[in-house]
Amino acid sequence: RAYKYRCFWSTEIRITPQNVGYFIDATARSPAPPSELYHLMIDNLADILWHGAAGVLIEPKYNAKWGAQLMLRSDWAQMKWEPIKFPRELRDNIKIRNLVVRNGWHHFVPDKSGTTAVAAVVATGKTMQAAIDECKRIAKEIKGHYLEVDPAALNKAEGELEKLAAMTAKGKAA
Secondary structure, rough: OOOOOOOOOOOEEEEEEOOOEEEEEEOOOOOOOHHHHHHHHHOOOOHHHHHHHOOOOOOOOOOOOEEEEEEEEEEEHOOOOOOEEHHHHHHHHHHEEOOEEEEEEEEEEOOOOOOOOOEEEEEEOOOOHHHHHHHHHHHOEEEEEEOOEEOHHHHHHHHHHHHHHHHHHHHOOO
């Protein structure tokens, strides 16, 4: 408040098996992931950012209850342009970092960070499973040079959500 910060804000906290939380990172930025999913799920994101810059809080309007996100990775892309091709109707579901479009192909262009995370696939659904299934379906439609995606990561995330729900329930009972 003292600095009048008016942008994305979240925190990263690690929780021990004893249910003690340790603050590890103040994320004063649009976190990636999951910010790629915000663009698909929040219909009034532009209004939130515009008015938020003036200090006016606007509540998000979500268009779906559940969302899922898978990261696309490429070791090749640490040094070379990564071409990414997909059906045109899926454009809103593919979020490419450092994007350049050339000759009908979308490309991730490497930067000095050396990242292997080149893009994200995002999808929504009425249930968690519907969002996961749609995200996996879309991921199968993407073609690239040395492009890798791990659909099992969504199953792992589902397991983590179950752990969180159990911890939350345990905390409420205490």
